[in-house]
Amino acid sequence: MTLxxxxxxIFITLLIDQISKVYVKTHFFIGESINVLGLKWFQIRFIENEGMAWGIEIPGDYGKLILTLFRICAVGAIAWWLQDSIKKGSSKFLIVAIILIFAGALGNIIDSVFYGVLFNDSYHQVATIFSDEPYGTWFHGEVVDMFYFPIYEFKNLPTWFPFADSEGNFQFFNAIFNVADFAISVGVGILLVFNKKAFGEEHLLAK
Structure with a gap:
C-alpha cells in the first residue's frame, strides 16, 4: 500500500467519525437516546467523556491537558510507525491496523483539542457549533460517544458475581463508543488475531 x-x-475514517459526532452533538442533549430501527439493543445515546477508555480521568487541574498532549505525542509516534512500515513494505495486515489506530486516535484528539471552543454545553439543551459561549477552552474539549448496544441484562445474580451491581444486575454490553473508538479496537484486534501475518517477514518491496 502506498502512503x-x-x-x-485515514481521511475517510476521520470524516465519518467527525460527521457522526457533530450530528449527535447538534441534535442530542447529554443522556438523550433513541432506538435505531426500533431495536432496544441498538441505541444512539449521547454521552461525553474526558477522552480515556471507560471514561477514566487524570486528576488535577492539568490532568486533561496532560492527557491531550500525551495523545498528540502518541499519534506522532504512530504516524512515524505508519510511514516506516509502508517504506519497508510491511504486511498489509500491519499497515491497515496502524491506519485504523492512527485515524481513531486522531479523531478523538480533534474532540479534545477543538470541541471545547467550538460548542456550547449539551446539558438539558442541544449544542450549537461556533457558539459565543463555548463550554471549555483549547485542549479541554470532551470526546463525544454515541453507539450503545445493551444486548442483554442479567438480573438477580449473586452479588459476588464479577461486574454485578449491588442488586445483582449485569448488563452485556454496556460500553458507549464512537467511530474512532471502533477503528482503534479493530486495529488492535487485527494485530492480536493476525499477529504472525502482521509482524511476519517484511516484503522486499512496498505493495
Whole structure:
C-alpha cells in the first residue's frame, strides 16, 4: 500500500467519525437516546467523556491537558510507525491496523483539542457549533460517544458475581463508543488475531 492510499483511508475514517459526532452533538442533549430501527439493543445515546477508555480521568487541574498532549505525542509516534512500515513494505495486515489506530486516535484528539471552543454545553439543551459561549477552552474539549448496544441484562445474580451491581444486575454490553473508538479496537484486534501475518517477514518491496 502506498502512503497516498493510507492518507485517503485515514481521511475517510476521520470524516465519518467527525460527521457522526457533530450530528449527535447538534441534535442530542447529554443522556438523550433513541432506538435505531426500533431495536432496544441498538441505541444512539449521547454521552461525553474526558477522552480515556471507560471514561477514566487524570486528576488535577492539568490532568486533561496532560492527557491531550500525551495523545498528540502518541499519534506522532504512530504516524512515524505508519510511514516506516509502508517504506519497508510491511504486511498489509500491519499497515491497515496502524491506519485504523492512527485515524481513531486522531479523531478523538480533534474532540479534545477543538470541541471545547467550538460548542456550547449539551446539558438539558442541544449544542450549537461556533457558539459565543463555548463550554471549555483549547485542549479541554470532551470526546463525544454515541453507539450503545445493551444486548442483554442479567438480573438477580449473586452479588459476588464479577461486574454485578449491588442488586445483582449485569448488563452485556454496556460500553458507549464512537467511530474512532471502533477503528482503534479493530486495529488492535487485527494485530492480536493476525499477529504472525502482521509482524511476519517484511516484503522486499512496498505493495
Amino acid at each position: 497516498k492510499k493510507a492518507y485517503f483511508f
